[in-house]
Amino acid sequence: MSDLTETAAKLMDCRKDGLGGRPAAGEDPAKREQILDGAQRVFMRVGFDAASMNDITREAGVSKGTLYVYFKNKEDLFAAIIQRKKSLVFERLKQIVDADKSVAETLYEFGITFGMHLLSEDAIRGQRIVIGVIDRMPELADNFFKFGPNTGPVLLANYLARQVELGRLKPIDDAMYTSRQIGDLCMAGLYRPRLFGEMQEPPPREKVERNVEWAVRLFMNTYGTDKS
Known part of the structure; x- marks a missing residue:
């Protein structure tokens, strides 16, 4: 040298x-x-x-x-904590959609993982913190709620679009909108009571599984094909 x-x-x-x-x-x-x-x-x-x-x-x-x-500052710190948590969850969700499983199995595992995270103590406390400062610090809330390329809803929307191309799902007009609908269905009756304190503890996994199973069945009855 x-x-x-x-x-x-x-x-x-x-x-x-x-x-x-x-x-x-x-x-x-x-x-x-x-x-x-x-x-x-x-x-x-x-x-x-x-x-x-x-x-x-x-x-x-x-x-x-x-x-x-x-x-x-502490705003920078809080934003970094949010991003770290999102990244960890995103990696787990990405492994699920990248696995070679049926659409129903993939949606089920995705819904369970996403739901258990969203209803966890840390996630709920974080969301409450953001709601408490949203009027004074809208940029902090924007960082929390924005849908970037490395977020669960976008990941799921891309997955749905690929399954339509492969003929495993019927045509979907708006994959992103449908992705959010699936998330809402998986959390139906659980998310708001948890967020606003009516449900003091995270729900048992069995309850989340039951919700997700119902949501996936409803979705597949609407969009499923013989290749699903």
Whole structure:
């Protein structure tokens, strides 16, 4: 390796890993996860408005200087927590739609996974937090509710469109609208009581399964084909 090439490689390593072979400031994934874990515990415990950056530094076990290297404010932190949770759920849902199973089986597993997540304690608390600040911070709510390419409803809509092309489903006028309808059917009678506190605990899995089974049967009776 020439001196010039070796020098360039060392500069690249410094940018990537920081001095001494350690991650550069703000680029240590483990530290970032540590901060997010601490922030999530604080938000879930006291809510968004009552949470302070001091509370989060104590809970995460980092200095305030370190915290601000990774996140500029608590809005940034909360948005990152939302995105992390969405990414984890999305990966599980993607595995389901990518598996070689029948349409009914895929929709059933998708509905169970999505429903159990949406009705979980963390998800419900997060949604309540967003609802509480939506008038003052619409951008935070937009980040929570927006349908990007890496979200469950879009993933399901794309799956439905592919199944129509393969002849496994009858034509669907609006795959995105239908995707949302399936989600609503899977959560019928469960989501609103859970969100607004009438249902204090997440429903048992058997109840979610019964809901999803009914929703899938209704959908397949409408759109199913012999190839389904």
